[in-house]
Amino acid sequence: VPRARGAASKPVIAVIGAGAVGCYYGGRLAQHGFPVHFLFRSGYSNAVSRGLVVKSVRGDFKIPPSRLLAHRSTRTMPKADLVVVTLKTTANDQYKSLIQPLLKSTSIIVTLQNGLGNEEHLAKLFGKDRVVGGLAFTCIYRLNNGTIQHLDYGQIHLGEFSGKQRERTARIAAMFSSSNIDCKVVDDLRYARWEKLVWNIPFNGLGAVLDKTTDKLIATEVGSGLVNRLMLEVMRVAKSLGIHFPANMADKKIAGTRSMGAYQTSMQIDRRAGRPLESRALLYEPLKIARLKKVAVPCLEMLYAMSVLP
Amino acid sequence: VPRARGAASKPVIAVIGAGAVGCYYGGRLAQHGFPVHFLFRSGYSNAVSRGLVVKSVRGDFKIPPSRLLAHRSTRTMPKADLVVVTLKTTANDQYKSLIQPLLKSTSIIVTLQNGLGNEEHLAKLFGKDRVVGGLAFTCIYRLNNGTIQHLDYGQIHLGEFSGKQRERTARIAAMFSSSNIDCKVVDDLRYARWEKLVWNIPFNGLGAVLDKTTDKLIATEVGSGLVNRLMLEVMRVAKSLGIHFPANMADKKIAGTRSMGAYQTSMQIDRRAGRPLESRALLYEPLKIARLKKVAVPCLEMLYAMSVLP
Numbered sequence: 001v002p003r004a005r006g007a008a009s010k011p012v013i014a015v016i017g018a019g020a021v022g023c024y025y026g027g028r029l030a031q032h033g034f035p036v037h038f039l040f041r042s043g044y045s046n047a048v049s050r051g052l053v054v055k056s057v058r059g060d061f062k063i064p065p066s067r068l069l070a071h072r073s074t075r076t077m078p079k080a081d082l083v084v085v086t087l088k089t090t091a092n093d094q095y096k097s098l099i100q101p102l103l104k105s106t107s108i109i110v111t112l113q114n115g116l117g118n119e120e121h122l123a124k125l126f127g128k129d130r131v132v133g134g135l136a137f138t139c140i141y142r143l144n145n146g147t148i149q150h151l152d153y154g155q156i157h158l159g160e161f162s163g164k165q166r167e168r169t170a171r172i173a174a175m176f177s178s179s180n181i182d183c184k185v186v187d188d189l190r191y192a193r194w195e196k197l198v199w200n201i202p203f204n205g206l207g208a209v210l211d212k213t214t215d216k217l218i219a220t221e222v223g224s225g226l227v228n229r230l231m232l233e234v235m236r237v238a239k240s241l242g243i244h245f246p247a248n249m250a251d252k253k254i255a256g257t258r259s260m261g262a263y264q265t266s267m268q269i270d271r272r273a274g275r276p277l278e279s280r281a282l283l284y285e286p287l288k289i290a291r292l293k294k295v296a297v298p299c300l301e302m303l304y305a306m307s308v309l310p
Numbered sequence: 311v312p313r314a315r316g317a318a319s320k321p322v323i324a325v326i327g328a329g330a331v332g333c334y335y336g337g338r339l340a341q342h343g344f345p346v347h348f349l350f351r352s353g354y355s356n357a358v359s360r361g362l363v364v365k366s367v368r369g370d371f372k373i374p375p376s377r378l379l380a381h382r383s384t385r386t387m388p389k390a391d392l393v394v395v396t397l398k399t400t401a402n403d404q405y406k407s408l409i410q411p412l413l414k415s416t417s418i419i420v421t422l423q424n425g426l427g428n429e430e431h432l433a434k435l436f437g438k439d440r441v442v443g444g445l446a447f448t449c450i451y452r453l454n455n456g457t458i459q460h461l462d463y464g465q466i467h468l469g470e471f472s473g474k475q476r477e478r479t480a481r482i483a484a485m486f487s488s489s490n491i492d493c494k495v496v497d498d499l500r501y502a503r504w505e506k507l508v509w510n511i512p513f514n515g516l517g518a519v520l521d522k523t524t525d526k527l528i529a530t531e532v533g534s535g536l537v538n539r540l541m542l543e544v545m546r547v548a549k550s551l552g553i554h555f556p557a558n559m560a561d562k563k564i565a566g567t568r569s570m571g572a573y574q575t576s577m578q579i580d581r582r583a584g585r586p587l588e589s590r591a592l593l594y595e596p597l598k599i600a601r602l603k604k605v606a607v608p609c610l611e612m613l614y615a616m617s618v619l620p
Contacts, residue, residue, distance in 0.1 A: 209520060210616060219620050226615040298608035305536040306520060310529050 010034050011081035011175070014102050018043060018070075020142040020266075021112055022086030024150055025181060027052045030068070031061050032179035037069040037077045039098065044072050046146030056150035058180055074101045082172065085111040088270075089118060089281035095125055103130075108168060110158065112136045114200060114266070115281025116193060116289070119161040131161040132169060133189040135196050139263055152260060155182040159189030194238040195245065199253050200265075200282055201300065202230040208267035208277055209306040215262045224254050226299070233297040237286060240293035279307040320344050321391035321485070324412050328353055328380075330452040330576075331422055332396030334460055335491060337362045340378070341371050342489035347379040347387045349408065354382050356456030366460035368490055389414045392482065395421040398580075399428060399591035406435055413440075418478060420468065422446045424510060424576070425591025426503060426599070429471040441471040442479060443499040445506050449573055462570055465492040469499030504548040505555065509563050510575075510592055511610065512540040518577035518587055519616040525572045534564050536609070543607040547596060550603035589617040 010033065015026035018038040030036040030052070040047050047070040052063040071077050080102045087094070092113075099109065099122075109126060111118045112134045119133045139152040158173050160166055169185050176183035186192045203214050206227070210217075218224040231250035238245060246252075257263075270277050283304040290297040320343065325336035328348040340346040340362070350357050357380040362373040381387050390412045397404070402423075409419065409432075419436060421428045422444045429443045449462040468483050470476055479495050486493035496502045513524050516537070520527075528534040541560035548555060556562075567573075580587055593614040600607040 206616070210619065211521075212619060216620050220618070222615045223619050226612060229612075299612050302536060302539075302609050302612050305532045306516070308530070309520065309522060309533050310526050 012078055013037065013082045013084060014074075014077055014080035015039065015084045015086060016074075016098050016102075017041075017085065017087030017091065018047070019086060019088065020140045020148055021136055021138065022084065023052055023142065023148050024054060024056070024138070024140055024154075025086070025112065025136065025156070025176070026084060027054050027061065027063055027148070028179045028181050029175070030063050034175070034179070035069065037071055037080070039071050039074060039077065041072075043142065043146050044070060050146055052148070053146065054148045054150060056148075056154075057152060058150070058154060074098055077102055079104045080107055083107055083109045085109060085113060085118070085122070087113060088275075089113050089115055089278045090276040092118065092121055092281070095121060099126065108132060108172070110134050110172065112156065113281065114196075114204075114278055115283075116197070116285035117281055119189070123161055128162050132158055132172065133161050133193065134158045135192050137196065139260060141264070141266070141269060151263070155184070157184060157186045157189075157192040159186045159192060161189065163189075188243070190241065191243050194234070194241070194243050195249075197282070197286055198231050198234045198238075198245070198249065199257070201234050201286065201303070202227040203257065204265040204267035204278070204282055205230070205303045205307060207265040208271040209303065211268060211271060213262040213264050213268070214257050214260055218254055218257060227254055230299045230303065233290075233295075233300050234286065237290045237293065237295050237297060237300075240295050241289070277307055279304065283307055322388055323347065323392045323394060324384075324387055324390035325349065325394045325396060326384075326408050326412075327351075327395065327397030327401065328357070329396060329398065330450045330458055331446050331448065332394065333362055333452065333458050334364060334366070334448070334450055334464075335396070335422065335446065335466070335486070336394060337364050337371065337373055337458070338489045338491050339485070340373050344485070344489070345379065347381055347390070349381050349384060349387065351382075353452065353456050354380060360456055362458070363456065364458045364460060366458075366464075367462060368460070368464060384408055384411045387412055390417055393417060393419045395419060395423060395428070395432070397423060398585075399423050399425055399588045400586040402428065402431055402591070405431060409436065418442060418482070420444050420482065422466065423591065424506075424514075424588055425593075426507070426595035427591055429499070433471055438472050442468055442482065443471050443503065444468045445502045447506065449570055451574070451576070451579060461573070465494070467494055467496045467499075467502040469496045469502060471499065473499075498553070500551065501553050504544070504551070504553050505559075507592070507596055508541050508544045508548075508555070508559065509567070511544050511596065511613070512537040513567065514575040514577035514588070514592055515540070515613045515617060517575040518581040519613065521578060521581060523572040523574050523578070524567050524570055528564055528567060537564055540609045540613065543600075543605075543610050544596065547600045547603065547605050547607060547610075550605050551599070587617055589614065593617055 013036045015022045015038045018040045026036045051065040110132045123131045135157045138154045140150045173183045323346045325332040325348045328350045336346045361375040420442045433441045445467045448464045450460045483493045
């Protein structure tokens with residue numbers, strides 16, 4: 001494995017799950033001089049032959065093979081100061097085997113995964129003090145040749161899982177910010193998580209089960225009405241947890257989605273590729289909370305059921 | 311147009327919309343000596359070259375081209391004693407132009423179409439006394455070469471739209487019965503219509519929007535739970551109209567569906583063929599009644615919305 005330039009005194013970063021999100025954010029950090037080790041699976045051979053190739057609304061960049069710290073196994077990776085988890089949540093049963101080998105006593109784990117339950121799962125395995133939750137608000141995907149297409153947005157929200165404010169979160173955010181990543185620390189990680197779910201549940205869920213891009217889902221009044229109903233259900237579940245969103249948030253999110261055009265959500269891409277869907281983290285975990293809190297969510301119930309049909 | 315043998319004193323029958331259902335039932339009547347005129351659209355050239363070829367669980371049969379009264383336009387068709395309407399409901403805007411030319415003062419119209427609202431529409435155009443409602447409980451489709459595949463079931467329920475019992479209904483039923491069609495007269499057409507909707511709404515609706523055969527929809531507990539929920543919603547709407555079904559009907563229908571194997575509903579076939587879906591008659595008309603009667607049908611609302619997305 002080659003060494004990154006001028007990385008001696010910088011924190012060692014491990015990106016676990018070098019898909020579109022992992023390659024993009026890890027790539028930005030590597031572009032700005034951080035020693036970032038990437039754990040690839042399907043993208044490994046492209047990575048070693050082409051390096052990281054990123055087309056981004058915030059500026060294209062490349063990490064050439066000679067500077068890319070690409071791995072196929074955690075066994076070749078060093079202990080990390082910061083483990084950035086960007087696995088599909090469908091691979092969360094591999095948390096232990098993939099992350100444990102990278103940890104030293106001071107390692108911090110940041111998850112940028114979708115949906116609910118990831119921080120809880122990591123905290124249970126590795127201790128809650130290590131865990132920082134993150135959300136990546138981004139339109140991004142990876143082409144078959146490995147090129148990352150970053151179409152829109154890109155902000156990261158970071159928050160301590162424990163809820164205690166800590167100086168380290170600001171340090172991680174500063175590291176991201178200095179690497180051309182729009183990043184902010186949030187007091188209430190749950191607010192950010194549920195806000196993202198308000199968008200993800202209708203667009204990823206319906207997009208996957210119906211195989212439709214976001215523009216088709218909201219092209220008609222009936223369609224945007226359905227998306228709106230799902231959003232309001234999710235907002236009601238959040239409210240039962242004490243998380244209050246502005247009443248017009250659903251409308252605003254739908255309006256904002258129009259500028260994305262014919263966007264394929266990650267879950268629709270997974271469906272088309274025949275990969276397992278992130279139904280558990282994105283739909284079932286929120287549904288479990290709705291049931292527990294006795295919030296009626298008939299559309300979410302139906303969406304989840306449709307997402308797990310054989 | 312050739313003449314049917316020995317058909318001089320028999321009622322003249324016109325089948326409007328010679329798709330799978332029209333070809334099968336019209337074909338049975340023709341097989342048993344009735345003069346049946348078929349209005350074809352896409353199937354016309356197959357019909358004149360191959361005749362009607364039917365593979366059926368009740369016995370295969372053929373009507374050779376020399377005996378098949380195949381038409382491409384109502385202009386070549388005689389006035390009919392009985393007009394059997396088997397159009398897709400998506401073509402109901404053509405009722406007037408297709409049926410009017412065939413009517414004399416005594417003509418009776420039997421619709422075997424899916425969903426709700428067809429009898430009402432026919433009654434409005436041609437007078438309610440002409441209209442007999444019919445339901446075809448059958449698993450049937452047409453292959454590309456025109457062969458009709460009749461896989462299972464096949465019973466017809468007939469009932470007067472006006473609700474008044476009449477001798478003519480029994481005569482039509484007897485005509486069907488003498489032609490190897492299992493047919494019964496029902497006192498309450500609405501009961502039969504809604505009973506069919508209880509099956510059609512989940513299986514046609516979900517089958518089409520998710521592109522799944524019936525077996526996949528009920529292969530898991532989550533899936534049969536969803537089908538069951540939709541069925542119960544439809545049963546509640548029926549109840550608001552005074553139509554009471556046995557409480558275990560949903561479970562029985564789901565159990566009965568298992569024997570059909572990997573069945574593609576007509577609406578799933580339409581979706582795959584890129585044809586318009588029968589969303590209005592099958593989903594929207596029942597939904598309108600639910601809204602009018604203030605019966606909560608969140609799953610039906612969602613299903614309808616999904617079925618009309620672009």
